[in-house]
Amino acid sequence: MRNAVVAVAMVMLCTSVAHTDVRPQRDFNLQRFAGRWYRVGLAYDSASFVPYRDKLKASLGVVTAQANGNVNLTMWDxxxxxxxxxxxxxxxxxxxxxxxxxxxxxxxxxDITVVDTNYSEYALVLKHKIFHREYTQVALYGRTQRLRADIIQKFKAFASMRGFPREAILTPPxxxxxxPSSSG
Incomplete structure (x- = not known):
């Protein structure tokens, strides 16, 4: 029994350490981050998501900063x-x-962490939670639907470092x- 408790504690420690190496954007500024963002990249390896990979399209989101520091994110998919x-x-x-x-x-x-952003062009965001297994998703957001090749490469490298296989790192059309044109 003691060995099982030690093993569970070690697994929990290792998994929490894996996430603690991710730090948010230095001097993060919510007001600069607010506004219109397109999700132009997604790294997600859930087996239930595999059938939808080819159907995924870039989506639009609007980040609205609240006075208390919270955020509302409206996404259109x-x-x-x-x-x-x-x-x-x-x-x-x-x-x-x-x-x-x-x-x-x-x-x-x-948990949601804004890992890296220059506010005017792109943002790398990590969504993380541990339940039946470690659940992680990396998203690349852009102020426009098309980003420079070096930013796309940065996203792919970050997702690869998080352990995502190449086929799980997507940049949808x-x-x-x-x-619709009258919304958002």
């Missing part, structure tokens, strides 16, 4: 049923650039008319 929007509510933590949110899909709180 092109789906087979049409353009759908969803709003996420991110709560600030005591570390600027790190947030938590409640995932209704997984019924748990997840732009969505057409999502959101």
């Amino acid at each position: 092109a789906t087979p049923a049409g353009c759908r929007s969803k709003t996420y509510y991110y709560e600030k933590t005591n570390i600027p650039g790190q947030f938590t949110y409640f995932s209704t899909r997984h019924n748990m709180v997840k 732009p969505a057409e008319n999502c959101p």
Whole structure:
């Protein structure tokens, strides 16, 4: 029994250490980060996501900073049923650039870290949570739907360093008319 407890403690320690090496953007500025962002890259290796990889399109999000330091993120995604929007509510933590949110899909709180951004062009964002297994997703956001090759390469290198296989690192094509021209 003691060996099992030690093994579980070691696994938990190793997994938490793996995430602690990720730090948020130095001197993160929420006001500069707010605004329109396109998700132009995604690294995600969930087996349930594999059938959807070829159908993924770049999506549009609008980050709205709240007076209390929290964030509302409204995302529009092109789906087979049409353009759908969803709003996420991110709560600030005591570390600027790190947030938590409640995932209704997984019924748990997840961590969001803005790892790197220059505010005017791109942002690398890590979503992380440990449950049945370590759940990690890396997203590349751009102020436009097309980013420079060196930024795309930076995203791919970061995702590879996080352990994502090449086929799980995606840069989907732009969505057409999502959101519709009168929205967002």
